Every structure is written in structure tokens, then in C-alpha cells.
Amino acid sequence: AENLFEVFPKTGFEVRRVEPFRERSASAGSYTAGTTDGSRPGIFYANAYDLSARPKWAMESLYLHEAIPGHHFQIMIQHENEDLPGFRRFGGVTAFVEGWGLYAESLGKELGVFPDPYQYFGSLNWELWRAIRLVVDTGIHAKGWTRQQVLDYMYANAAVAEARAVSEAERFMAIPGQALAYKIGQLRIRAIRDKAEERLGDKFDVKAFHTQVLQDGAMPLSMLEAKIDRWVEEQLN
Numbered sequence: 001a002e003n004l005f006e007v008f009p010k011t012g013f014e015v016r017r018v019e020p021f022r023e024r025s026a027s028a029g030s031y032t033a034g035t036t037d038g039s040r041p042g043i044f045y046a047n048a049y050d051l052s053a054r055p056k057w058a059m060e061s062l063y064l065h066e067a068i069p070g071h072h073f074q075i076m077i078q079h080e081n082e083d084l085p086g087f088r089r090f091g092g093v094t095a096f097v098e099g100w101g102l103y104a105e106s107l108g109k110e111l112g113v114f115p116d117p118y119q120y121f122g123s124l125n126w127e128l129w130r131a132i133r134l135v136v137d138t139g140i141h142a143k144g145w146t147r148q149q150v151l152d153y154m155y156a157n158a159a160v161a162e163a164r165a166v167s168e169a170e171r172f173m174a175i176p177g178q179a180l181a182y183k184i185g186q187l188r189i190r191a192i193r194d195k196a197e198e199r200l201g202d203k204f205d206v207k208a209f210h211t212q213v214l215q216d217g218a219m220p221l222s223m224l225e226a227k228i229d230r231w232v233e234e235q236l237n
Contacts, residue, residue: 001069004110006207007215009076012041013067023049025167029062031071036080042072053161057122060113061105069111069210070104071097078217088217094178096218099185102130106190110206125159130186132157133172133179141176188221189213192228199232 001008011034018026026047034042044067047054064070074097079089105126114120136153139145145153150169154160160168172179192213197204212231213224 001073001111004107004206005069005073005210007077007211009042009073010080011036011038011072011076013044013072014041015044015046015067018045018047018049020049023047024163025170027167027171028054028058028164029066031066031075033075033079036076042067042076044072050161050163053163055122055159057118058126059122060119061108061123061126064105064108064111064113065101069107070101073104074100074214074218077214081215081217084217088219091218093218093220094181095185095188095221096224097185098178098182099187099189099221100213102182102186103189106186129158129160130179130183133168134183136169137172137177137179140173147173185221188225192225196228196232200235203235 013034018030026045026049028047030045032043032045034040044063046062066072075092078084081089105123108114108120108123114123132154136145136150139153140150147169150172151165154165154169193209196209209228212228216227219227
């Protein structure tokens with residue numbers, strides 16, 4: 001990640017299996033923040049329930065999202081910033097946090113990940129899955145879709161096995177708007193980067209851009225855009 005980042009978390013990091021008592025209802029992967037005193041590392045939990053539903057081609061994108069440079073980078077850089085007030089240091093804004101997770105997945109090619117078409121297919125399939133989640137989130141909470149309608153739409157449009165489809169469908173039934181926040185966050189962060197690159201041209205430094213996005217923690221996307229606009233102006237003057 002050194003070619004895209006200049007600031008890294010000090011907190012350690014581990015990969016662990018989702019505990020059996022919760023694996024049937026858990027997502028494919030998740031992240032639990034570490035402690036800034038070093039007593040507990042950040043943990044990427046990978047779900048091993050019904051492994052036939054969890055293809056290998058999904059693993060690299062999942063790692064980019066949950067671990068490095070996704071949630072572990074974003075959350076621990078925020079937690080380690082003692083200059084932030086507590087509510088910002090340990091709080092979160094879903095569109096920013098999960099938007100960063102999806103944006104981190106999109107950095108795979110730049111990071112030299114996806115060395116073969118099999119893994120890159122996994123990345124593209126995740127992108128398709130997030131588009132499906134936009135549809136079903138809206139379907140459930142704005143259009144009155146049933147659980148079965150959601151599952152039927154998933155099976156018709158993605159390479160997904162039952163165990164994962166059911167856990168995802170029930171998750172978005174329970175958390176209105178979360179899937180929308182993921183994708184809108186990613187699209188906004190990418191648009192903010194594209195605008196900064198266009199304005200700065202050869203002066204654009206992707207490492208410095210990522211530092212600017214991460215160093216002050218999660219914030220509403222409108223505030224992030226205004227912050228990056230100010231940073232761009234400083235580079236131009």
C-alpha cells in the first residue's frame with residue numbers, strides 16, 4: 001500500500017474466523033476496531049459457515065474492504081488521532097465509513113491486487129452485488145417488497161448461494177438505508193477524487209489525497225467535499 005498511502009495505523013491487525021455461535025447470521029466478513037493502547041488488535045472476521053457459499057474469488061475484495069486499506073486503515077487512523085474530540089474520534093458516519101470500504105475495494109488494480117482474471121471477476125461480482133443491494137434496499141423500504149421478492153431478485157442477477165443471500169436479505173430488512181449509504185459513499189468519494197485530479201493535474205498526489213480523506217475521521221460527505229475543495233485551493237495557490 002506504500003504506493004498509495006503515506007499514513008498508516010499504528011495498531012496491530014489480525015484475521016480470525018467468525019465464532020460458530022453467530023456465523024449463520026453474520027455477514028461474509030466484518031471488522032472490529034482495535035484499542036489504541038495496543039492491548040487488542042484490529043480484527044478482520046471471515047465467515048467460514050457453509051464454505052461452498054463463500055467462493056475464493058470473493059476473498060481479495062473482501063480483504064481490501066474489511067482490512068487493508070479499508071476499515072482497518074480508516075477506523076484506526078481516526079481512533080489514533082488524539083487531536084479529534086471524542087465524539088469524532090470514536091464515532092462514525094455510515095456513508096463515509098462504508099463508502100471508504102467500497103472505495104478501498106476499487107483501489108485493487110492500483111494496489112497490484114487481482115493478479116488473475118479469477119480474482120478480478122470477484123471484484124466485478126462484488127460491484128454487481130452492491131448494485132443489487134441498492135435495488136433491494138429501495139424495494140424493501142420504499143416499494144413494499146417481500147423477503148421472497150428480494151431473494152428472487154438476488155438469485156436472478158448474481159452468483160450467490162442461499163446462505164449468503166438469506167443473511168444479506170434479512171440484514172437489509174433490519175437496517176433501512178444501509179446499502180444505499182455504502183454505494184452513495186463510494187460514488188461520492190470517487191467523484192471527489194476525480195474532481196481533485198482534474199483540477200490539480202500533475203500536482204495531484206494520491207498519497208496526500210488519501211491522507212486528507214482519512215486524517216480527520218468520518219464526516220458527512222458534504223463536509224468531506226468542502227474539505228477537499230479547500231485542500232485543492234491550497235495546492236493551486
